[in-house]
Amino acid sequence: MNKYLLALCFPLLFASIAGAQTPDGLQAAIDGERRSAANKARDQYRHPAETLTFFDVKDDMTVVEIWPGGGWYTEILAPYLKGRGQLYAAHFSAESTVPYFKKSLAAFKDKIAAEPEVYGELKLTVLQPPQKLTIAPEGSADRILTFRNVHNWMKSGQAETVFKAMYRALKPGGLLGVVEHRSPTYITQDPQAVSGYVREDYVIDLAEKAGFKLLDKAEINANPQDTGKHPKGVWTLPPTLRLGETQRNKYLAIGESDRMTLKFIKPDYQ
Known part of the structure; x- marks a missing residue:
């Protein structure tokens, strides 16, 4: 498909998504009894059904989840894709010198080892830029998903490198889904995103420099009560609440961060 035909298809794609319904299998995975009450409580902020439907994730696809952390989204994606699709979890390197990375990876491995009936088909890969960038075989992924990670790559100066790695792993015509803490446009972007917030236009520019085209955006994960300016950055808000008891009720009332939801x-x- 050439770029002119692709442009003509965009309105049809938008119309299709607007009327999209959450697949039964996806909703079943979200409602599953094996998900903890604490994780389900965050659905009100993370909107997994709406988000994964917006990213058009089907159960027969090859999906790469980038830096899954403790596996909040993995708990949904693994059972949803089991038997028909393939899930890659691109986690931290076991050789990392960062204690948090090693601890997080170890906990994730324990989690998937404890439930082979759910995670037995999951393939664990490594994303530790700039050295380890093979998140999946080149050109193999239908979808690549990243949730609140762009600021981390900016902090280490590796954002452009990671977007290029994601581009390589996707099939032509494949989609990249990005959810990230959103900074208001009146705030000048800190290249290292120390606050945890990133301007939407900055993320779009990073993706387009790597070769992606913005397909659509959604306000699924928006929170208009979040100003993006807090004493401890995004970690002032729940679930971290880094200020402890100081103004705790205020930040609980705000809820989790305002987030962009972008589809590329x-x-x-060529």
């Missing part, structure tokens, strides 16, 4: 396509033309 890897064009199938």
Whole structure:
């Protein structure tokens, strides 16, 4: 498909998504009894059904989840894709010198080892830029998903490198889904995103520099009560509440951060 035909298809794609319904299998995975009450409590802020439907994740796809952390989204994606699709979890390197990375990876491995009936088909890969960038075989992924990670790559100066790695792993015509803490546009972007917030236009620019095209955006994970300016950055808000008891009720009332939800396509033309 050339770029002119692709452009003509965009309105049809938008119309299709607008009327999209959450697949039964996806809703079943979200409602599953094996998900903890604490994780389900965060659905009101993370909107997994709406988000994964917006990213058009089907149960027969090859999906890469980038830096899954403790596996909040993995708990949904693994049972949803089991038997028909393939899930790659691109986690931290076991060789990392960062204690948090090693601890997080170890906990994730324990989690998937404890439930082989759920996670037995999951393939664990490594994303530790700039050295380890093979998150999945080149050109193999239908979807790549990243949730609140862009600021971490900016902090280490590796954001452009990671977006290029994600581009390589996607099939032509594949989609990249990005959820990230959103900074108001009146705030000048800190290149290292120390606050944890990133301007939406900055993320779009990073993706487009890597070769992606913005397909659509949604306000699924928006929170208009979040100003993006807090004493301890995004970690002032729940679930971290880094100020402890100081103004705790105020930040609980705000809720989790305002987040952009962006969908990019890897064009199938060169």
